[in-house]
């Protein structure tokens with residue numbers, strides 16, 4: 001059956017291997033650190049950036065990576081796909 005012939009249900013699943021990631025970004029020059037699982041490490045980057053540049057405005061963001069998978073996929077409900 002083609003995808004357009006029936007409504008497919010999708011769900012989002014966070015990647016457990018990567019978990020929550022944190023990024024510190026300077027709001028003056030828009031430089032940012034490499035994403036890290038530790039918020040404190042992103043804050044440390046901001047403090048080092050203050051020391052090097054004198055820039056004092058920052059944003060700390062957290063995000064996750066997700067996969068979109070069909071709800072009838074075996075990894076979602078342990079039943080074979082129909």
Ligand SMILES: [Zn+2]
Nearest residue numbers: 026028029055
């Ligand atoms: Zn900066």
